[in-house]
Amino acid sequence: xxxxxxxxxxxxxxxxxxxxxxxxxxxxxxxxxxxxxxxxxxxxxxxxxxxxxxxxxxxxxxxxxxxxxxxxxxxxxxxxxxxxxxxxxxxxxxxxxxxxxxxxxxxxxxxx
Amino acid sequence: xxxxxxxxxxxxxxxxxxxxxxxxxxxxxxxxxxxxxxxxxxxxxxxxxxxxxxxxxxxxxxxxxxxxxxxxxxxxxxxxxxxxxxxxxxxxxxxxxxxxxxxxxxxxxxxxxxx
Numbered sequence: 001x002x003x004x005x006x007x008x009x010x011x012x013x014x015x016x017x018x019x020x021x022x023x024x025x026x027x028x029x030x031x032x033x034x035x036x037x038x039x040x041x042x043x044x045x046x047x048x049x050x051x052x053x054x055x056x057x058x059x060x061x062x063x064x065x066x067x068x069x070x071x072x073x074x075x076x077x078x079x080x081x082x083x084x085x086x087x088x089x090x091x092x093x094x095x096x097x098x099x100x101x102x103x104x105x106x107x108x109x110x111x112x
Numbered sequence: 113x114x115x116x117x118x119x120x121x122x123x124x125x126x127x128x129x130x131x132x133x134x135x136x137x138x139x140x141x142x143x144x145x146x147x148x149x150x151x152x153x154x155x156x157x158x159x160x161x162x163x164x165x166x167x168x169x170x171x172x173x174x175x176x177x178x179x180x181x182x183x184x185x186x187x188x189x190x191x192x193x194x195x196x197x198x199x200x201x202x203x204x205x206x207x208x209x210x211x212x213x214x215x216x217x218x219x220x221x222x223x224x225x226x227x
Contacts, residue, residue: 004154035217041198043155043217056214090154098204098214100145103154 003027004104006091012110013081020077021107023091031055031097032074034066035090037106043090049074050097081111115139118201118218126226128190133221135201136183142204144184145215146175149198158186191225198222 004025013019025032033056034046048056049068063079074091091104116137125131135144143162147155159168161177161184168175172195174187184203188195199222202215 040219041149041222042219043200045214045216048214092154100157100160101147101155101202101215103156106152106154 006104006107010108018079023074025093029093031094033092037088086111116218122222124224132187140181145202147200193225193227196225
């Protein structure tokens with residue numbers, strides 16, 4: 001069974017569209033994260049939720065809105081997509097905040 | 113804002129060679145994690161070091177945490193093509209008493225081991 005799964009794996013869309021990425025973990029972890037990895041492979045944290053509560057919110061445009069319906073799920077909705085949003089988005093989870101992280105396979109978003 | 117540097121940024125070597133990559137900062141960390149990311153995959157945790165001066169071994173990989181807990185190194189002995197990947201260090205700055213726990217990832221060392 002996949003520990004941290006993300007859907008979709010690939011997402012190609014036009015500028016201005018709204019899209020969502022879903023993440024689920026079956027590890028029983030309390031903390032989940034969204035990271036963005038740009039073309040230079042720099043991995044930067046965007047958000048973190050601990051037990052459905054937002055604990056980290058880095059300087060991210062408010063077009064990005066995370067939602068955690070329960071401890072095992074963390075979704076990312078992006079409004080009005082821009083070219084600069086093109087990147088690979090990784091979901092991750094950990095037992096405690098800041099602990100060893102288990103990453104999903106990533107979602108490659110391409111905005112045309 | 114802490115400055116975190118990984119070096120070298122790129123490294124291409126032949127199978128069987130040894131190598132060391134570095135992770136340096138001006139800040140003191142409570143712990144530090146090393147990850148390897150293969151193409152098209154998410155990063156995978158290799159090791160966590162916690163104590164200053166700590167050395168951990170994972171088969172041909174040796175990880176060291178600096179005495180002052182500001183830097184770390186990863187040494188690979190007799191590298192193999194399967195070691196190819198992006199090596200990321202991620203120090204942890206735990207803010208005592210708060211809930212702002214996060215990892216800050218370095219920009220990584222992209223290692224290519226040629227057969």
